[in-house]
Amino acid sequence: MVNRSRVGSLGRIALYILLVAYGLTIVYPLFIMLCNSVKTGQEIFANPFSLPSSFAWDNYSYVWSVASFNAYLKNSVFVTVVSVFLVLVVSSSAAFALARYRFTGNTFLYLFFLSGLMLPIRLGIIPLFVLMKNLNLLDTYASLILTYTASAIPFAVFILTGFFKALPKELEYAARIDGCNEYRIYYQIMLPLVRPALATVAIFNFVQTWNDFFIPLVFISSDHLKTVPLGMTNFFGQYQTDWNYLFAGLTLATLPTLIMYLFMSKQFIKGLTAGAVKG
Amino acid sequence: MARVFLDHVTKTFGNVIAVNDATLEIKDKEFLVLVGPSGCGKSTTLRMVAGLEEVTNGNIYIGDTLVNDVPPKDRDIAMVFQNYALYPHMDVYNNMAFGLKLRRFPKAEIDKRVKEAARTLGIENLLNRKPKELSGGQRQRVALGRAIVREPKVFLMDEPLSNLDAKLRVQMRSELSKLHNRLQTTIIYVTHDQTEAMTMGDRIVVMKDGFIQQVGAPLEIYSHPDNVFVAGFIGSPAMNFLDARVVKEGDDYYVDCESFKVKLPANRFERVGEYIGKEVIFGIRPEHIDDKELVPNPPADRVVTATVDVMEPMGSEAYLYLSNGPQSFVARVDAKTRATDGAEIQVVFNTDQAHLFDKKTEKAIR
Numbered sequence: 001m002v003n004r005s006r007v008g009s010l011g012r013i014a015l016y017i018l019l020v021a022y023g024l025t026i027v028y029p030l031f032i033m034l035c036n037s038v039k040t041g042q043e044i045f046a047n048p049f050s051l052p053s054s055f056a057w058d059n060y061s062y063v064w065s066v067a068s069f070n071a072y073l074k075n076s077v078f079v080t081v082v083s084v085f086l087v088l089v090v091s092s093s094a095a096f097a098l099a100r101y102r103f104t105g106n107t108f109l110y111l112f113f114l115s116g117l118m119l120p121i122r123l124g125i126i127p128l129f130v131l132m133k134n135l136n137l138l139d140t141y142a143s144l145i146l147t148y149t150a151s152a153i154p155f156a157v158f159i160l161t162g163f164f165k166a167l168p169k170e171l172e173y174a175a176r177i178d179g180c181n182e183y184r185i186y187y188q189i190m191l192p193l194v195r196p197a198l199a200t201v202a203i204f205n206f207v208q209t210w211n212d213f214f215i216p217l218v219f220i221s222s223d224h225l226k227t228v229p230l231g232m233t234n235f236f237g238q239y240q241t242d243w244n245y246l247f248a249g250l251t252l253a254t255l256p257t258l259i260m261y262l263f264m265s266k267q268f269i270k271g272l273t274a275g276a277v278k279g
Numbered sequence: 280m281a282r283v284f285l286d287h288v289t290k291t292f293g294n295v296i297a298v299n300d301a302t303l304e305i306k307d308k309e310f311l312v313l314v315g316p317s318g319c320g321k322s323t324t325l326r327m328v329a330g331l332e333e334v335t336n337g338n339i340y341i342g343d344t345l346v347n348d349v350p351p352k353d354r355d356i357a358m359v360f361q362n363y364a365l366y367p368h369m370d371v372y373n374n375m376a377f378g379l380k381l382r383r384f385p386k387a388e389i390d391k392r393v394k395e396a397a398r399t400l401g402i403e404n405l406l407n408r409k410p411k412e413l414s415g416g417q418r419q420r421v422a423l424g425r426a427i428v429r430e431p432k433v434f435l436m437d438e439p440l441s442n443l444d445a446k447l448r449v450q451m452r453s454e455l456s457k458l459h460n461r462l463q464t465t466i467i468y469v470t471h472d473q474t475e476a477m478t479m480g481d482r483i484v485v486m487k488d489g490f491i492q493q494v495g496a497p498l499e500i501y502s503h504p505d506n507v508f509v510a511g512f513i514g515s516p517a518m519n520f521l522d523a524r525v526v527k528e529g530d531d532y533y534v535d536c537e538s539f540k541v542k543l544p545a546n547r548f549e550r551v552g553e554y555i556g557k558e559v560i561f562g563i564r565p566e567h568i569d570d571k572e573l574v575p576n577p578p579a580d581r582v583v584t585a586t587v588d589v590m591e592p593m594g595s596e597a598y599l600y601l602s603n604g605p606q607s608f609v610a611r612v613d614a615k616t617r618a619t620d621g622a623e624i625q626v627v628f629n630t631d632q633a634h635l636f637d638k639k640t641e642k643a644i645r
Contacts, residue, residue, distance in 0.1 A: 170362055173358065173360065176331065177358050
């Protein structure tokens with residue numbers, strides 16, 4: 001007994017050391033990014049890893065207005081929010097039907113959705129490009145939103161179907177007797193109960209969409225439609241790179257994701273671990 | 280209020296027949312209990328009345344309306360489920376008010392009904408809580424409350440007490456009976472627990488493998504079971520069944536259980552004459568076998584010597600697990616018995632209360 005608890009506390013210390021080390025590897029680059037975002041270009045080259053000797057806040061104002069970061073941010077927010085919203089609406093209703101109704105082709109449809117998980121969307125970029133061109137959607141928000149939504153649906157349907165299936169049948173019965181039609185059962189009874197799963201899907205897709213560089217690179221050519229990751233490339237010149245502006249821009253770009261995590265991390269963890277333990 | 284009538288109702292799932300040609304009338308204001316082992320079709324029957332399962336064949340009437348194609352919400356029923364099925368994201372008040380809100384009742388009326396039901400069930404102080412903050416018994420009350428506020432014609436209850444602990448179950452049993460007296464509505468109650476069926480039902484329907492075995496008042500079923508299954512299912516501990524032959528000596532009939540025989544009463548079994556020399560199943564309840572020492576004037580032709588394999592004292596009474604030759608049986612006797620494990624004692628078979636069943640059809644011989 002005594003021995004075991006001693007081993008336990010030693011193990012615990014080791015675990016904490018590991019976790020702290022891991023935490024540092026995540027936080028340190030962010031910290032360097034933050035430091036460098038308020039240095040001047042020369043200072044970054046002189047002391048890339050030191051604390052800033054003075055605060056050059058005008059990096060931010062330059063990035064925000066002169067480098068039209070505000071426009072990129074608006075684009076990114078719009079595209080991300082709309083895609084995530086569409087993914088949630090479409091996938092949750094598909095998952096609800098797949099999980100709660102018996103009909104011929106149910107399993108086939110479910111597997112069809114899942115097969116999308118096996119194909120990375122980037123593999124299809126050439127046909128996608130041709131498709132967007134034919135639809136006259138190149139260089140529009142729609143090209144991004146449609147691609148993001150479609151590519152996120154398989155994962156979302158996979159997660160949500162599992163959650164919907166886990167809800168007891170009696171809840172549906174009770175709601176039906178209480179006077180709900182199918183639509184109301186979906187949005188007033190079932191949907192609130194899979195909120196952790198919705199949060200998981202939302203965060204997961206938010207981060208992916210927000211950080212994506214490749215799709216806008218291919219589809220977007222007008223400067224005023226660029227998203228943040230694409231806009232960042234303006235700071236990479238052929239002959240020189242404006243590191244101070246780049247770091248300021250990156251700091252701004254990281255903020256929404258951080259805020260999202262802070263607000264939804266509890267739901268997110270619930271969603272990831274639910275089903276792992278009964279009850 | 281309303282009667283419910285099932286007219287030759289059958290339900291199949293693929294090749295499986297869940298309910299087979301059930302005809303059953305539930306009278307207005309009756310407390311009817313459907314009882315049987317799991318998979319006997321009792322819950323399916325209830326769900327068909329609720330409209331949650333479609334009827335494969337036959338008709339269901341609530342009141343005088345044919346409801347085969349009426350959706351659940353328009354059948355004027357309320358249902359209580361075994362796992363309560365409370366909406367986890369709504370507080371108690373809204374759980375109870377939800378059905379009324381959907382039916383667009385005025386706010387004041389909803390409020391009045393919810394508060395009244397809450398008072399009846401003693402859950403007034405819980406109205407702002409979420410289901411997960413409630414104990415099992417409290418959830419059960421909320422589930423009942425949700426049904427009560429609707430003031431439906433028929434209550435359907437699907438094993439509502441099965442998830443409660445034993446003590447609470449006994450308490451809720453009597454509360455449900457009281458509630459039925461006060462509400463004066465038709466209740467169809469499904470359970471696998473024969474004690475619940477016996478204590479609560481005005482009438483009991485015993486089901487097995489989709490077939491209705493017997494319908495009747497609790498005591499009627501207890502004392503006149505139609506077949507071996509009903510006899511064994513109702514009553515605890517279960518009835519003893521002994522392989523036997525009917526023999527006639529002089530004018531008297533006996534059951535011969537190989538190593539012993541006991542006399543049958545003169546007028547209990549009219550058709551016993553047809554079974555002379557034939558094999559039958561002799562059924563006798565444990566409470567109808569008594570320790571000879573505790574019987575004032577034991578009739579000599581019904582006394583059997585038996586070995587006590589195990590003696591289980593229950594406090595007020597004792598169960599004796601007895602054997603005689605190839606036969607073994609249980610007796611339920613007064614706690615005063617002096618029988619001990621391994622002892623040889625004499626017991627009296629009260630054959631006035633015994634049953635005979637046809638070996639082949641397992642139907643009662645009367």
